[in-house]
Amino acid sequence: MRAGLFVLVVGPSGAGKDTLLDGARDHAVCAQRFHFARRVITRPAGAPGEDHDSLSEADFARREAQGGFLITWRAHGLSYGLPSTLLDVVRAGGHVLANGSRGVVAELARRVPHLVVVEVTAASEVLAQRIAGRGRESSEQVLQRLARKADVLPPSVPALRAYNDGTPAEGVERFVELLLGLRPPMALRSLPLQTPEPLCVLHPDDAGAGGTLEVVAVHGGRSERLCVPVTVAGDGSWVPPGHIGLDVRSAERLGVPTGAALLVRTVAPARERALLRKKIRGEPLGELEYRHLLREVVDGRFERTELAAFLVAATQSLSDDEVQGLARARAALAQTLSWDEPMVVDKHSIGGVPGSRITLIVVPIVAAFGLAMPKTSSRAITSAAGTADAMETLARVDLTANEVSACVRSARACIAWNGHLNHSVLDEVMNAITRPLGLDSARWAVASILSKKKAAGATHVVVDLPWGPGTKLATEEAAHELARLFERTGQAVGLQVRALVTDGSHPIGRGVGPALEVRDVLAILRGQADGPQDLRAKALLFASHILAWHPRVGTLAEGQRVAQELLESGAALRAMDAIIDAQGRREAPVLPGACTFDVLAPHAGVVEAIDGWAVAELARAAGAPSDLGAGVDLLCEVGQRVAQHQPILRIHASSPQGRDAGQRAAERMVRANPAIRVGSEEACLAR
Numbered sequence: 001m002r003a004g005l006f007v008l009v010v011g012p013s014g015a016g017k018d019t020l021l022d023g024a025r026d027h028a029v030c031a032q033r034f035h036f037a038r039r040v041i042t043r044p045a046g047a048p049g050e051d052h053d054s055l056s057e058a059d060f061a062r063r064e065a066q067g068g069f070l071i072t073w074r075a076h077g078l079s080y081g082l083p084s085t086l087l088d089v090v091r092a093g094g095h096v097l098a099n100g101s102r103g104v105v106a107e108l109a110r111r112v113p114h115l116v117v118v119e120v121t122a123a124s125e126v127l128a129q130r131i132a133g134r135g136r137e138s139s140e141q142v143l144q145r146l147a148r149k150a151d152v153l154p155p156s157v158p159a160l161r162a163y164n165d166g167t168p169a170e171g172v173e174r175f176v177e178l179l180l181g182l183r184p185p186m187a188l189r190s191l192p193l194q195t196p197e198p199l200c201v202l203h204p205d206d207a208g209a210g211g212t213l214e215v216v217a218v219h220g221g222r223s224e225r226l227c228v229p230v231t232v233a234g235d236g237s238w239v240p241p242g243h244i245g246l247d248v249r250s251a252e253r254l255g256v257p258t259g260a261a262l263l264v265r266t267v268a269p270a271r272e273r274a275l276l277r278k279k280i281r282g283e284p285l286g287e288l289e290y291r292h293l294l295r296e297v298v299d300g301r302f303e304r305t306e307l308a309a310f311l312v313a314a315t316q317s318l319s320d321d322e323v324q325g326l327a328r329a330r331a332a333l334a335q336t337l338s339w340d341e342p343m344v345v346d347k348h349s350i351g352g353v354p355g356s357r358i359t360l361i362v363v364p365i366v367a368a369f370g371l372a373m374p375k376t377s378s379r380a381i382t383s384a385a386g387t388a389d390a391m392e393t394l395a396r397v398d399l400t401a402n403e404v405s406a407c408v409r410s411a412r413a414c415i416a417w418n419g420h421l422n423h424s425v426l427d428e429v430m431n432a433i434t435r436p437l438g439l440d441s442a443r444w445a446v447a448s449i450l451s452k453k454k455a456a457g458a459t460h461v462v463v464d465l466p467w468g469p470g471t472k473l474a475t476e477e478a479a480h481e482l483a484r485l486f487e488r489t490g491q492a493v494g495l496q497v498r499a500l501v502t503d504g505s506h507p508i509g510r511g512v513g514p515a516l517e518v519r520d521v522l523a524i525l526r527g528q529a530d531g532p533q534d535l536r537a538k539a540l541l542f543a544s545h546i547l548a549w550h551p552r553v554g555t556l557a558e559g560q561r562v563a564q565e566l567l568e569s570g571a572a573l574r575a576m577d578a579i580i581d582a583q584g585r586r587e588a589p590v591l592p593g594a595c596t597f598d599v600l601a602p603h604a605g606v607v608e609a610i611d612g613w614a615v616a617e618l619a620r621a622a623g624a625p626s627d628l629g630a631g632v633d634l635l636c637e638v639g640q641r642v643a644q645h646q647p648i649l650r651i652h653a654s655s656p657q658g659r660d661a662g663q664r665a666a667e668r669m670v671r672a673n674p675a676i677r678v679g680s681e682e683a684c685l686a687r
Helices: 017-025 028-033 057-065 085-091 102-111 124-133 139-147 168-181 248-254 273-280 287-298 304-316 320-333 359-369 387-391 401-411 425-437 442-455 476-492 514-525 533-548 556-568 571-583 612-621 656-672 681-686
Strands: 006-010 034-036 069-075 078-083 095-099 115-121 159-163 182-190 200-202 212-219 222-232 243-246 261-267 345-349 373-377 413-417 460-467 496-503 595-600 605-610 631-634 647-653 676-678
Touching: 006 017, 006 102, 017 028, 017 034, 017 095, 017 168, 028 034, 028 168, 057 069, 057 078, 069 102, 078 085, 085 095, 102 115, 115 168, 159 168, 168 182, 168 261, 182 248, 212 243, 212 248, 222 248, 243 248, 273 287, 273 304, 287 320, 304 442, 320 442, 320 476, 345 359, 345 373, 345 442, 345 533, 359 373, 359 387, 359 413, 359 514, 359 533, 359 556, 359 571, 373 387, 373 401, 387 413, 387 514, 401 413, 401 571, 413 571, 442 460, 442 476, 460 476, 460 533, 476 496, 496 533, 514 533, 514 571, 514 631, 533 556, 556 571, 595 656, 612 631, 612 647, 612 656, 647 656, 647 676
Parallel strands: 006 095, 006 115, 034 095, 115 159, 182 243, 200 222, 345 460, 373 413, 460 496
Antiparallel strands: 069 078, 182 261, 200 243, 212 222, 212 261, 595 647, 605 676, 631 647
């Protein structure tokens, strides 16, 4: 017999857990399917609050010592416990529903076979109204309660959200819908199917009403999830009962072996289709409408064709007011982090400039000053390196939220991968549709970026907006327009945002590729004379703007002076070493690949242009970013005179195969679109 689910319901004050649990208990089907746990509390019987079993502190301690509790915790000066008999219910295949605490989730996951957390939540303004409505606390106490830092849920435990910011009846209806959609754990079976879209196959006995399933797998301390439409195996020959068959790509994405237990839930049909169609018609949506709509997008309730139409419409008609409302809606839906810091700073770049790895210089300068900077960054998607790829040559970047907090406590900063920390199902869907179609999603991106910064607990954010050929912003005017939108939207969500328009017409630094870019960064941090000065100057500019926010600094000129002093004194280098140690230093850093090939100038002349994306294409051909040592070294600058056959760039790889692939790409590029354009000898002499 398969073990059942243990569903633990958690949530902050004012979220309405008790209301939802009472409503589920009164629902006939829910009451039949779930065993509702009765808590033991050291509170007198008949006291206001939930119906519970009452024990004195002495009796509670005695029962705990005798093993009578599955889990216990303390809150509000009371002891709480869930009886150990609940484990027998789960082992017998029953499903338990219990009111609990976020603080016990990790330990409870070790004690029950299949734990699922349902987090009841509501918008902060709704929580404030409900707490104030009790009349037990002052306005200041209400704000303090809302500001309390909640325990971060372990990423290894499947967690679902139940939104309860409407009427009690609406909240109960959605809560019951979520609970009844949960299925007993199913075993994974990878099917020999290569399909363009995710697909799952069930045995007829397990199919139920079909529709769409959300599948969650836990591995390596993480949870991965995907939404898939159901296909029923007519004769049951594809998968046995209790198993779920997934196409090869979906099974690989979950990252767990065949036979692994998966959490599966039925996704209810969309309620907010009218809002989706409203946007498709080009009409504006308000913040509350976006909040309702995006919840259902994240829950996988819409067909992919519907989402494509919606997202195309959103890229074509998104007003400034909508961007601000969308940002607030997304921030309200995100899992938020809080810090006991008066100022938490962050930096973001919309990308487009190969080699511009200023984050690895800015963060240690800011950390050396003492400001908190929990920086999460992406891996490369179409470029030769992302900030996380570069940092990975020196340290671990795949950090949990708790590890990020520990890094900030010990080193004042981190440079971590955002894959799990800031993962957005919404952006995942958005990118899969907009990128192949080449849609301009810059305005949507403003809302996405700033909502993530808000959710990550930032208070001040500086944004890099490079413009020029090959970047996401073709003109300086477009960059300034987007900068104004970033700053207005930041103000709307409660952030101080400074958006800087920068020159993106050529690469920054000399190296393009993870290890080569880090080589340039370390040269600047170590004060080496041969460090690329354009990289140094840009990093100091952004660090100056961040430091200028601090009251002790106050002006950009003073920020520049302080940043330069921290860099030249070695304080920034020491801060970088502390960050690396806090994240987990690699035994040996990854160095630029030793297999090289030099591209030579075809003739004497002056370097007229360097195509950054063509350079990045060469680096990717050589194996970057998956080969952290692969990349391209720029051996010349725009405006430099070069001789015929002088090396102008060097391709690095960690294997002869990578080097040869880079060489072939360079030879093709010379005939079509050279990465470095050298003017003719005549033009050179005319100068």
